[in-house]
Amino acid sequence: MESERKDAVVVVGGGVIGLTTAVVLAERGRRVRVWTRDPAERTTSAVAGALWWPYAIEPAALARGWALRSLDLYEELAARPELTGVRLVEGVMGEADPDGAEAWARARVPGLRASTDAEYTGTGMWARLPLIDMSTHLPWLRERFLAAGGSIETRTVSDLSEVEAPVVVNCTGLGARALVPDPSVRPVRGQLVVVENPGIRTWLVSETSGETSYFFPQPGRLLLGGTADEDDWSLEPDPAVAEAIVRRCAALRPEIAGARVLEHRVGLRPARDAVRLERELLADGRVLVHNYGHGGAGVTVAWGCAEEAAGLVSGDVPPGG
Template sequence: MKSVTVVGSGIIGLTTAIALQENGFNVTLIAKERFEKTLSSKVGAIWFPFEIQPIEKTNHWATLSYERYKLDLINTNGVSFIPFLTAYTNTSNTEWTTRLPEGTVRKALPSELPSGINKAYISIVPLAEPLLYLPYLFEKFTRNGGVFQQKEITSLHELASLNTLVVNCTGLGAKALCNDTDLHPMRGQILRCKKMNVSSFAESTQKNALSYIINRSTDCVIGGTDYENDWNTNIEASDTTLILNRIKAIGLSDSSPEILEEIVGLRPRRSHVRFEFDSEFKNVFHNYGHGGAGFTVAWGCAIELAELFSLKSSF
């Protein structure tokens, strides 16, 4: 059987590993930390193309992912489809709305717009709750015969020596691993709160003014921040206040959210997703730099990558 090693156990690494298994590969998954410790475990995980380039490829990957999430609609794995209001302007990427199934997206009525939002779409999109979905994926990977090894890879040379085919899904870790000067953190601070009786939405049209609520099955995630080149992983009280003030200004609820947890994560931001074979180590394929849209495009990237590997291994 054809063999591949995937490095990284976040949403990108797990979906890549499973897609390769489904295409007939024997897959080993190696990561510095298990999925519970990755950025993927911290996020709201709504399907929304946020801070990711290039747009054309993003929309394609997001569409493939949307269809794949339909196949994962299982009561116990955290996947559901929910209404989501997304603000937009004349310069926003709205092409993704044309790729959604008929009847699942429309322009919001003026009466449905939160305060300060002038235009928005309401669409039915996937939500994949990380604390349920990531364990589901990991169990599926191991049930399919996958092997996990907890190990830190410190160089491209070491990465390339792991197997005849290797996929680099190390997210922000690829900055040091690949000496990637384009890759940088986009710091996000969020609040995990008790579930609120409000609509899920995102206002991301203005830089440094990100605001959103994602209602999940037992809680909600309120955000957030989008600070470029910020490596700070500490909880900042000033950011918590900022997030709460923005939510209050939106006017969706008269009551203050009941905070359960404050969380910081560093999104792997790049001018464009690195989705290519390495120019020097020809057996290494890079799949990282998905910004704030990892759950949105993960399956799409994984499906395309697995098909590419199947073609390559047939020669």
């Protein structure tokens, strides 16, 4: 019983970072419970368009390593897309030049090339990347965690000291702002429009005139975006913003203009100047590992950060290791 107690871990937070971290810990033999205020389907992660790419995340060098490790795993999971929600999909990163891409991308992402005029009007980079359907992936993560012996409890935590476990892993995302407290964590609001897919099979990200537009084909629907409004806490969809998103995407693919709107989504990305992934020894001897502040790249780095967090739990990986 005593050794079992020492093995006990509570992961606070049930989004993609918390669930992935819990999976890695449980599959390494830890006795893990996830405490989450909301089910995975109601977390910010559920709103994500979820194209794999290191987007707006620091420190860049560490994030690149976490992302590449995650890429390894997403490529494996893409062999079972109906189960995992992960597919490898072709698309264009607008305003990007493969010749100017960083060496890590040219070395690791197969088949990077310049887009053709038919694929994109302007300079673009064609790539085949993981695109994750979060409505499938999050429940799959949850089931994988439960199958590894983990448990999930619906609990609202107002102070990390409330969590009675030898090891606590803080994966609370934007909640860390009040919970730690860490005022450097701030929201970056993203709004999406979900429409019926008019037959589009490739993704596209384009940035013109300071605005980012994208569309991601997911099973049975097309996700259109987007926005990145810093320090905006509103979870209410703005009709004018939605109209602008559809208009910008239709300028890229005219068939989008007539697509029936299915849903409006808003999510608050948990941004921070740098991801906080570190181990803290509390005064009572317990271990607290922080894993938050991933902004809009949580899905992209989830597995790499989870493995490093698990190493920090065991005390055998230095920060950034």
